[in-house]
Amino acid sequence: MDKSWLQQQVLERLAEDLLQAEEAVQAAHETATHEENIAENKYDTLGLEAAYLATGQARRAEAIRQALATWRQFRPRPYDADKGIQLGALVCLVDAQDRPQRLFLGPGGGSMKLLSGAQLVQVISTEAPLARALIGKCEGDEVSMQLGPSPQQFEVVQVQ
Template sequence: MTQRVPITPSGLQTLRDELRNIKENLRPQNVADIETALGHGDLRENAEYHAAKERQAELAARQAYLESRISLAQVIDPEETSSDRVAFGATVTLADADTEEEVVYRLVGEDESDVKAGKISISAPIARALLGKEEGDDVTVHLPKGDREFEILKVEYMRIP
C-alpha cells in the first residue's frame, strides 16, 4: 500500500494551483515555443528548440510529481486538531537554551516547507524531535552542526497560511 502524505489544506491548494498553472499555461506555452523553434531550421544546431524540449521534459516531470502528491495527500487541518502535544500542523514556540531567543515553527508537509516563513517539514530533524512533546518539555535536536537545546513554550493549532 502506498503511504499517504500529510499536508495542510493550504498546502494542498498550493499544489493544485501549481498543477493547474502547468496544465493551462506553461505546457501550452511550451508547445508554442517548440513550434516556433521548429520554424528556425536545422534541429541539430537549434538551441532554442533543444531548450524548449528540455523545458517540456521538466514540465512533464513536475506535472507527474504534483499529480502523484495530490493523489497521495492526507489533508490534516490544524484548526481541527485539539492536543497539548506536538503533532503535524502544530505551531510551536521554542526558546533556545543557549541564547534564550524565541523561535516559532509550524510543522507542515514536505511539499509546503519554507524555513524563511517558519514552516518546517514534519520530517526535518527539529520536527521529529518535537513530535509528541508538550509545553514545558526540553528538547535536544541533533543537527549536523551539533546538538541544540530548546524549551517548548507554547503548542497551538491554528490555520497555516
C-alpha cells in the same frame, strides 16, 4: 493562532504555484514545438532543451497537484499532551538566545513561510529534521539537533 487559517494560506500559495508551473509548462511546450525551433543541425538544440524543460515543469506541476490534494484532505487535530507533538501541531520554540520561532507541522509539499498578523510561521513537513526531532515532545521539553557546523538547542514553549 488559527490552524485552519494557516492551512488555507498554504492551499492558496500552492494554488498560485500550480498556476505558475502550468504556465511554465505551456510556455516551454510552445517553445519546444514551435516551427522556428526545429533543429537544422546537430548543434541546434533549442527545441530539445525546451522539451526537457517542459518535462521538468510538468513533473513540478504534478508534485504541486499532489501536495494540494494532500493539504486539502489534511485535518489538523488539537494538541494532545499524552501523545506530544504530532502532525498538525503549531509549535512555538525558543533557541538558546531566547529568539522565538513558530512552526506548523504539516504534510509534505507545503514548506513555506507565512505571516499571521505580525508573527512569522514556518510551515514544515514532518519529514524535516527539526520536525522529526519534535515529534512526541511536549511543552517544556528541550530539543537538540545538529544544524550546520554547530549543535542547536531549542525549548518547546507552547504547542497548539
